[in-house]
Amino acid sequence: MEKNVKRKESILSIREKKLAYSLILPTMILVLSIVIIPLLANFWISFKPISLGDLRPPKLILKESVRSKLSPTNDFAKIQYRYRNSSSKYELNEVAFSDLIPKGIIVTKIKSQHDCKIKKNKLVCKLGKIKPKAFGKIILTITKNESWNDNDNPKYQKPIAKYKSINILTSLEFTFENFKKIFSASEFWDVLKVSIYYTFFGTVGALLIGLFTAQIVNKSFKGRSFIRGLLLFPYVSPVIAVAFSWVILFDPYSGIVNSLFIQMEVIEKPINFFGQKYTAVSIFGYEFNFPLALTMVIMFEIWRYFPLSFLFILARIQSIPQDIYEAAEIDGATPLQQFYYLSIPFLIGIIAVLFLLRFIWTFNKFDDIFLLTGGNAGTRTLTVNVYEQAFAISNLGAGAAVAVVIFIFLLVFSVIFIKFSKKEAI
Amino acid sequence: MFWNYGIFCAILSGSSWGIFWQIILTILGILTTGLQLSLDIAPSLFSGALIGFIYIIYQKYIQLKQHIIFVIITTLLIYGVTLGDPYYGENENIFIELILVLVTSIFIWISVYLTLKNISIGKLSRYQSEKFYIRLLWGLGLITLILITLIPFYIMVMTSLKNQQSLILNPLDLSLDFSNGFSNLFISYIELFKNYNFHIFLANSFFVSIVTVFITLLFSIPGAYALARLRFPRKEWFSSSVILIYLIPSIVLVIPLYAVFSQLGLRNSLFGLIIVYPATTIPVALYMLRGYFSTLSSEIDDAAIMDGLSRLQIVFKIAMPLSKPAIVSVALYVFMIAWNEFLFAFMFLDDPNLFTLSRGIISLNSSEVPQQHLMAGAVIATIPIMFIFIYLERFLISGLTSGSVKG
Structure with missing residues (x-):
């Protein structure tokens, strides 16, 4: 009999405990995530060589432009890709980009220091490592084939770039400076x-x-x-x-x-x-x-x-x-x-x-x-x-x-x- | 010693009130009329001392009607001591001077009369003399405190109603100029709403503050109930960590939040503020509400459980309705914190369309914007808080003292 009472109490108290946690934990988690995590992050940042400008992570800036347009009377044109590392401090790694070439266009020549190839109507360039502030360009010479029509604009799709950059906030670079x-x-x-x-x-x-x-x-x-x-x-x-x-x-x-x-x-x-x-x-x-x-x-x-x-x-x-x-x-x-x-x-x-x-x-x-x-x-x-x-x-x-x-x-x-x-x- | 004698007390109180009111009323006179009055404390010092002396000798014969006579005597004394020219200013206006002297006399007389109550001319007991000195100090202290508290607000309101020209011409002239029509007084306010987007700032401030209040209540009511009423392991730990968290200053959090919010694109947005504000107000709210919930009798809870209500139902149907006043005061307090918040708004917001009032007023603080605009902005930010405060002062004071307060 006595055992039963005890067990009942403990069931009640377990229920109470569960309820209490379900009431208080969301509140605590919210507060902790806005107060304690930044507090720890502050310690983290204090050991990092980071300035206000570093908050913008280094980016690859890639621009595509077309010189002399293909037209019924013009058979040749050039596509130019210009790239630049936006950061003045950090290098970009494993940089690559790809761009779709319209069907009516044939690439005749690629002028580049990098490893650039055409695969199934697609230009794939591997640029590798790009130093801070470094820039360069890749020029394609193109011509048209039989199926070319006016809509085949080489710029109709933007080039897609891929790269790895250091985010100084999350990197493992520390200093006592x-x-x-x-x-x-x-x-x-x-x-x-x-x-x-x-x-x-x-x-x-x-x-x-x-x-x-x-x-x-x-x-x-x-x-x-x-x-x-x-x-x-x-x-x-x-x-x-x-x-x-x-x-x-x-x-x-x-x-x-x-x-x-x-x-x-x-x-x-x-x-x-x-x-x-x-x-x-x-x-x-x-x-x-x-x-x-x-x-x-x-x-x-x-x-x-x-x-x-x-x-x-x-x-x-x-x-x-x-x-x-x-x-x-x-x-x-x-x-x-x-x-x-x-x-x-x-x-x-x-x-x-x-x-x-x-x-x-x-x-x-x-x-x-x-x-x-x-x-x-x-x-x-x-x-x-x-x-x-x-x-x-x-x-x-x-x-x-x-x-x-x-x-x-x-x-x-x-x-x-x-x-x-x-x-x-x- | 001499300071135990009634006659010394009378002279001391008369002369201190004389100097006190002379200084205050002359300054007030300068500010409200724009006249260039000079301040000379000697006349009031002598007149006050004399009136105290006369009072202590004749106090037995004084009746209610004779107050007027004493005010007139004080006035005559002030004029007498200064040879008929109490404020030897440049642009003299005898009528205004007379009114000022009369007001000064009335104040001096009433103060002397009240402080010298029950004081006889001869030697006083220690009890009596202490009572007198405390009364004198009390009067001087109370009026000084009120003035010191109000002066910055007075300057704020009056400056906002002036125009640039008259402020440069005579900074001391805070009299209101009705000659150009009533609406001309509020020209700075009209300007702020027309050209400086203050309607947007107001709307943003209201939006952020109200959302903050709702989120805070949503999270802190259940949390506070659990802390006050339920038994669970590590309850003490939770309670004390709440206190500790609200001792952590915003300035320690601002750099990491700035860095992370910049990268997540939350920085220049009201949403970012709405995430940060509740986190700083929830601990205060938790603390205040916990205090209130634990004063509610736990028998009600037990009775409700017997009647078959679940704990959650108790929170919504019993605890919340019973603690309406506490919830209202917490809501107002949280609103106040969010409305007055400056640091995060200043750091996070760059886009003028997102500015809250605090952030907007900061942008007025430049040499290009005249200072009456800045003060008008300050008045606009203060008015809603004052309304809340005056309307619900009692709630707020009990709330503030029941759980300690973030400054």
Whole structure:
């Protein structure tokens, strides 16, 4: 009896398992194929000497032309085939082509360096190996026979070419050159420094402002939910819209900030906020170079992402039981004491998780900096460097190598994140 | 110490609100009227401090009706301190100046009045003084936050309604010019739709985003249900790999996808985007929906099984109708991600007939296209998102906080 029950349960659980897999596997397969496979492909590409131009595989370009047409009065004509290797880097192998010769036409002479034959009204040419950029031609002399009529145009069918070419993406040619190149470039360490600087200050800034905002919005007042929605605007609107309005706001020639500062005599000359790497600042007679564009980019990051931290921290604050505050109030705790001894211990977990999460995403951020400065003026982070290497210098391999570096950083951060988030379920 | 005394608090609050409102309202005055006003914080600093001082002494006698008197006193103080010329600008307009000063006075007075509630003139307890400082900080902070959040949007909208000439003439003049008729304000928008194919971009963006939403829901609802409700081996592994996948940034995927899509001929096509977008949104959707499904009581499922429903029927007939709000919020969120997406659209699309809005606006960012067109494009891209957001803010906020969010 008992055995039967067990067996029934196991049948049910097997059914459940099957259903579960049939529900989740298609989703997982789709995501994996668009995320994990490209990720692996990125590793693959990072070890390859591949540039943007190599994405078009080498091709044989073959053109057929007819000189002097056959006609009732003209008995002789020439067909010319011209071929060329489209690639300037890779050779073509086992090249051959064939072309049908109409029945009314007889080939009298073949002028070629290659092995060309006529078999059953068909021209077959074996060209063998063609070097990069190499070209050549094959000329046939033709005449007409009795069955010739006006429709027998030698060009009525296109020649069919066959060849083998290397696809650099799938070939087994590997190199360490990409990694060597990016690590030895003097700018790489600057880029890394800028990345970490941007990530750290962007994350901390957004968190602090978010914490402050959460405290402010936590107090109940008229129109609070409206204000809460309003403060999320920077986060929900398209990055492209807000980035360009910042650029226009701080434009050196027609930007409002510069015009205002000049009119109010705060500054004499307009400042190029997003285009100037350093500006000299002197405090107490001590002069130093202030990284202006980088700071502006960080400000943008904080402005755009403080709503997110604010939302999460507010949600956590509102889940704190209110009676402990009431008890503290009765005991005479001041507001600051309440914040320090009651709120902070409740919030510290979510703040830690938010810090790590935001750290990872800020590290991965590409759009914002790319749109604001294009990575110029000392704001090039690793992510912008991927674009720069792969698409501006068109060295896909080097770009992929930078992406690998990003991924390794990400892996380290994620391991830390997962350890933390298990403690603090979010 | 001196900062525990009510009288110090009164003067501090008066002068800080004085400076604060003077700066903000002068800038607003410059931007909305186009007048060249100068900013001098001294008058408001003194007037604010004085009004705080007067208030703390006479607060016992203040009744509701006397607010007007205090506003008038503040106004007179500002005029008095500046010898009757608060904004010594060039194109003076006394009437507008008076209105500005009045508004400034009203704001200063209300702020001072609210922050100094229940503060007496003498020494304050630690509790009272902390309350005061927090109130002051709260007020200043709230208004600063709102302004900082809104200014870029304000600039965006106002610039898009200006014309080239007036922008060059005076960049600070963002006042609306109705003299050439109402439709003339929207000339940049008309231009964008007429000459820059924005109707095509809009249609493409809507198409790609809506298809992305459907594909995402189609795949993530069953997946999330399985993760939330069913028992199967390696469930934990699936759950954590979902989180890990959505930590992977697009920039790491863009090179291989670009390379492979180029060779397959998918690159310069909307179909390519429709393949890529759901893969980046499904993990978020899975995560959000899984959280929601697991809050549904499992007794309903058990009851349904007893009544003879299969698991699949439960998903469609019970779980989905019950979690409509969650599905709506996920759908909107996914729509938002797809609509705002920039990197893949920028990399993949070359043909102007296939541009999405993000890609189209990038193409406006050149020296040949005037900046009010660019801003009009930005407004066009933002409006649908704002509508969704305002209409369904509550849904969205609960959705955002229940499953963490991709930035």
